[in-house]
């Protein structure tokens with residue numbers, strides 16, 4: 001064969017080989033081209049093993065230009081990918097969702113794909129999935145039955161599936177015997193049954209009898225699900241009105257339709273009570289998906305979802321990227337929660353993306369809250385979303401009464417944080433045998449440690465932040481970067497010994513004060529660092545429900561939808577805490593948080609009482625909480641944002657420039673400021689120091705792009721970023737729809 005001839009033949013082969021775009025789960029620009037090996041069925045969505053720089057990476061065959069900046073590879077240099085994996089293909093609706101999120105957040109599609117592949121082991125064929133079952137009798141061949149084969153047949157019952165190794169062991173034969181029996185038609189390979197974890201919830205399982213209004217709301221939601229079409233509905237209702245029971249009815253309808261449902265919770269690790277409710281309603285566990293799910297369960301869950309075997313998934317943000325083949329309902333519970341915003345890596349708001357996921361899947365979407373976000377309320381107002389309301393607490397329980405305590409008129413004793421009015425109310429509650437809760441949204445003992453002699457403040461070396469004292473652990477900690485140090489014996493500035501003093505309270509300090517005031521009371525601190533993980537939270541909730549606790553001192557985790565029937569008093573230690581700073585949504589968020597905290601009180605027969613300690617009881621936030629008229633407050637809030645075109649009446653995007661060298665951060669921020677796009681309806685604010693001007697050792701500057709609502713900000717941002725050369729060690733993070741600023 002001549003050299004020429006061989007070359008020619010190769011070229012024809014290569015030319016005929018189909019070129020396949022593969023998106024890899026890496027933060028690259030876009031998809032890569034590969035050559036499909038012969039016989040490979042590489043349709044869009046197939047998971048394939050592809051070579052990249054001496055590595056093999058699992059990717060997905062992509063059917064859209066995933067904005068690749070690579071020059072096209074010539075046919076001759078095209079590498080073949082190795083194999084198509086035997087797992088269900090990624091659905092078109094999930095592929096389009098990944099493209100959508102990438103484009104909306106200006107993230108590389110590969111970085112978004114990575115979130116959809118957080119169970120990479122799921123993609124390997126499961127090791128012990130295959131089993132053996134008895135082949136049906138019949139057939140012409142008469143295989144020889146040796147004594148070994150006889151032992152195997154005796155160990156098996158018809159219709160049952162056995163794991164190979166276990167069967168071989170039980171029969172005392174080698175695995176080769178089983179394979180031989182299969183070749184001779186005595187055994188048949190069969191899938192082993194999956195764990196009962198993914199048992200089908202029974203929509204007919206009796207749930208609680210719904211009240212009139214609840215039944216009406218449930219019927220409305222069921223109608224949305226039965227329509228089998230995209231639409232968003234707000235389920236708004238006061239705390240304790242039964243929103244969960246109502247949307248579980250919509251989940252039941254979805255199950256009757258044979259489709260899958262996804263319920264998103266902001267902090268799934270704190271949802272033990274929610275899972276109890278689900279179990280009570282459907283008789284089984286739902287599949288769970290969050291960062292603390294172990295890798296084995298993660299893999300099984302991923303597959304069960306992909307194969308349609310997990311009909312209901314309860315999850316955190318990342319559950320949006322699960323491979324549902326037939327999603328019929330997406331519920332976002334506590335839709336106002338900022339925990340739905342992911343701030344690292346791909347910066348996205350899971351509530352907003354849930355709406356997109358539902359739209360692309362043709363599913364109904366239900367947003368649930370007692371205190372809906374202004375964004376959602378505005379979408380209801382403009383007719384984009386429907387709304388269903390539950391105006392009363394279930395079972396005749398009233399909403400708690402809310403009063404303020406003016407700290408200027410009724411201050412606590414020196415060095416203390418509870419005012420006499422609050423102390424008296426807690427005392428009375430405990431004397432009646434009821435439970436009380438003190439809420440302060442601050443972990444640790446004291447937010448600031450300062451030198452009494454020279455005024456030196458203990459700061460984090462890596463962040464613009466004070467170090468928070470955690471007395472139980474004898475540490476000063478940064479809540480932003482994890483830096484921790486032992487409290488120094490003398491002031492690092494002036495050297496005076498024993499001069500460092502705590503300023504202000506955290507929950508530990510409130511618990512210390514409570515111990516002095518009510519030494520007999522059984523106290524429990526609920527904070528993310530005292531109760532790490534789902535088990536501790538579940539145990540705390542159980543102890544409270546069973547009245548093993550009298551007084552709860554907690555951070556924002558106590559606000560999370562708990563149902564504590566014996567809790568009648570909630571004291572908010574510092575109701576002004578969230579109002580400081582220039583955050584656009586500070587007032588809205590404070591109302592939402594404090595209303596949720598207040599909503600823990602008086603959920604059963606005994607009425608609830610809420611006391612807000614404040615230096616500004618006349619503030620509209622305090623007034624709204626006292627009157628309970630949150631609609632009026634939100635209308636007022638809308639009226640203040642509308643004229644300036646602030647969200648949700650306009651769009652915002654932030655560019656965060658960061659670098660280890662302050663000068664470099666400044667220079668790039670200035671370059672971006674000078675290159676700011678001049679578009680109609682677009683304005684650029686900044687650069688200015690970002691809210692945490694130093695974070696984890698990086699200096700941060702921020703530019704804000706503010707646009708009219710009818711402007712698509714992504715093309716503007718792309719154009720803007722393309723105008724500036726960013727040095728390698730400077731990072732520019734794009735945050736579309738930023739929440740904290």
Ligand code: ADP
Nearest residue numbers: 208209210211239240241242243244245394563
């Ligand atoms: P929300 O989510 O609106 O705060 P929940 O759904 O948590 O309200 O309901 C509050 C409490 O009332 C829960 O303990 C729930 O089980 C109970 N509940 C609600 N509706 C009913 C009902 N129709 N029958 C019996 N219990 C109900």
Ligand code: ZN
Nearest residue numbers: 460463478481
């Ligand atoms: Zn720090």
